[in-house]
Structure formats: C-alpha cells, structure tokens
Amino acid sequence: MAAPLPEPERLLEALVARMKPVTAPDAGIVGIYTGGAWVAERLHRALGLKTPLGLLAVTLHRDDFGRIGLHREARRSHLPFEVEGRDIVLVDDVLHTGRTVRAALNELWDFGRPRSVRLAVLADRGGRELPFAPDYTGAFVEIDPGEELVLTNEGGRLRLAAVRRPA
Structure with missing residues (x-):
C-alpha cells in the first residue's frame, strides 16, 4: 500500500518558509499553467511581493507536443512586468521529467533575459x-x-492525487 499523499497546504507552508528569507521583494513570481499558476498565486500572496504575478503557457514550446497534443484550454502567457534583468522564481506544481520546465524557460526567454531563474x-x-x-x-x-x-x-482547495496513466 502506498503512503498517503501530502496535503498541498502543508507543502505550500514549507515552500514559503524556505523562500521567504531569500526572495527579494522585487522578484518576479511566474507560475506555469495550470497547477503551477495555482501554487504561484498562493506563494505570491504569502511572500507579499510587490511585482505582479506572471503566468506562462508552455504548450507550444513542449518537445512532446505531437504526443500529448494541444491542451483543450489553450491559454496565453501574461507577464505584467519587465523580465529583462529581473530575478525570477518559476513555479510549477509537480516536477517529473523536466520537459515542462524546459518549455517554460523557452517561453520566458521570449519576454527577455532574466538576471536569474530559480x-x-x-x-x-x-x-x-x-x-x-x-x-x-x-x-x-x-x-x-x-x-x-x-x-x-476544488473550490480553492488544492489536492494531490496519484492517477493511473492510460495504457
């Protein structure tokens, strides 16, 4: 039997505790649609950053686009601040293969060259x-x-679930 999955609220608290001492108030928080956007919204609020929240759509930059297809709710990236020279914290919900992160970096660079990306x-x-x-x-x-x-x-309550992949 698998161990129970952690509560996202507790994981968010852990992230805030790690990030708060080292995140500059003018850093840009950028969430990757969709789950990363939910996490980024909460981190942005908890960290009290003055730079507006940014959101990235990465579907068209994915190298496995032909296999996974276009997301049914295609979205646009929204970065309401200058990326050039800014410290950026890129936020996603789950890190697995790294392909979403690679796609997000490609999309982010379309908006400018950040000073750093965490x-x-x-x-x-x-x-x-x-x-x-x-x-x-x-x-x-x-x-x-x-x-x-x-x-x-689900109505503002985040939940993690392990879902069997289709064969």
Whole structure:
C-alpha cells in the first residue's frame, strides 16, 4: 500500500518558509499553467511581493507536443512586468521529467533575459529526463511509475492525487 499523499497546504507552508528569507521583494513570481499558476498565486500572496504575478503557457514550446497534443484550454502567457534583468522564481506544481520546465524557460526567454531563474515546485516526484533540479521543494513524493501526480483545485482547495496513466 502506498503512503498517503501530502496535503498541498502543508507543502505550500514549507515552500514559503524556505523562500521567504531569500526572495527579494522585487522578484518576479511566474507560475506555469495550470497547477503551477495555482501554487504561484498562493506563494505570491504569502511572500507579499510587490511585482505582479506572471503566468506562462508552455504548450507550444513542449518537445512532446505531437504526443500529448494541444491542451483543450489553450491559454496565453501574461507577464505584467519587465523580465529583462529581473530575478525570477518559476513555479510549477509537480516536477517529473523536466520537459515542462524546459518549455517554460523557452517561453520566458521570449519576454527577455532574466538576471536569474530559480525553480520552486510543490512536489518533486523524480524521474528526470532533463538536467533540472528545483531550488525550492515542498516535498519529494514517491508514486508508482505508471501513475501521474496531479494537482486539482476544488473550490480553492488544492489536492494531490496519484492517477493511473492510460495504457
């Protein structure tokens, strides 16, 4: 029997505790749609940053686009601040292969060259295919290799679920 999945609220508290002492007030928090946007909204509020929240849509930059297809709710990136020369904290819900992070960096560079980019993830499930490691992690979560770790938002309540991948 697998261990129960951690509560996202506790993971968010852990992220805030790690990030607050080292995140400049003018840093840009940028969430990756969709789960990363939910996490970024909460981090942005908890950290009390003055720079507006940014959101990235990465579907068209993914290298596995042909396999996974276009997301049914195609969104646009929204970065309401100058990226050039700014410290950025890129936020995602779950880090697995690293492909979403690679796509997000490509999209981010379309808006300018940041001074630095740090990666914050709610959950790291391992299984990297690309050389990325988070700077801030809520927790390492171990699940079955045939499952995906999915963050849902049910009326403002975040939940993590391990979902069996279709064959």
